[in-house]
Amino acid sequence: TERTYIMIKPDGVQRGLIGTIIQRFEQRGFILRGLKMMSVEKSHAEAHYADLSSKPFFGGLVEYICSAPVCAMCWEGKDVVKTGRKIIGATNPLASEPGTIRGDFCIDVGRNIIHGSDAVESAQKELALWFPDGVCEYEHAMKPWIYE
Ligand code: GTP
Numbered sequence: 163t164e165r166t167y168i169m170i171k172p173d174g175v176q177r178g179l180i181g182t183i184i185q186r187f188e189q190r191g192f193i194l195r196g197l198k199m200m201s202v203e204k205s206h207a208e209a210h211y212a213d214l215s216s217k218p219f220f221g222g223l224v225e226y227i228c229s230a231p232v233c234a235m236c237w238e239g240k241d242v243v244k245t246g247r248k249i250i251g252a253t254n255p256l257a258s259e260p261g262t263i264r265g266d267f268c269i270d271v272g273r274n275i276i277h278g279s280d281a282v283e284s285a286q287k288e289l290a291l292w293f294p295d296g297v298c299e300y301e302h303a304m305k306p307w308i309y310e
C-alpha cells in the first residue's frame with residue numbers, strides 16, 4: 163500500500179494542533195506507521211526542501227522549519243499521497259477550501275502548519291530522509307472494515 167510523509171510544522175506544533183491533525187487522517191481510515199517529535203537541523207531542512215532552493219522564500223522557509231520542533235509522520239493507505247494533499251488543502255491557506263486543514267486553521271503561506279508529499283516518488287525520498295530507520299510494521303485490525 164501507498165505511504166506518504168506528513169509533517170506538522172513548528173507553528174502547528176506550537177498552536178496545539180497535533181491531535182486535531184492526527185484525528186483527521188486517522189478518522190479517514192489511514193494507518194499511522196511513523197510518529198516522532200524532532201528538532202530540525204538546517205542541513206536537514208535544506209535537504210527536505212532542496213527542490214525549492216532557488217526560490218526567494220527558501221531562506222525564510224528553512225528558518226521557519228527549524229524554529230521549533232516538528233511532528234514527523236508516516237501515513238499509509240489507498241491513494242494516501244493524493245488524498246493527503248486534499249485533506250491538507252492548497253499551499254496558500256487563503257485559497258484552501260474550508261474543511262481542509264489549512265483552510266480551517268491558518269492564513270499565511272509562510273505559516274501553513276503542515277507538509278504533505280506531492281507525489282509517490284517524493285514521498286519515498288522524504289520518508290527515507292525523515293525515517294531512516296524505517297517505520298512501524300504491524301497488522302491493522304480495522305483494515306477489512308475500511309477496504310472492500
Ligand atoms: P509542502 O507540503 O510544505 O511541501 O507545501 P506545498 O507542496 O503545498 O508547497 P511547495 O512545496 O510549493 O512549498 C513548500 C512550502 O514553502 C509551502 O508549504 C510554504 O510553507 C512555503 N512557501 C511556498 N510558497 C511560498 C511563498 O510564496 N512564500 C512563502 N513565504 N513561503 C512559501
Ligand code: MG
Pocket residue numbers: 278279280
Ligand atoms: Mg511541497
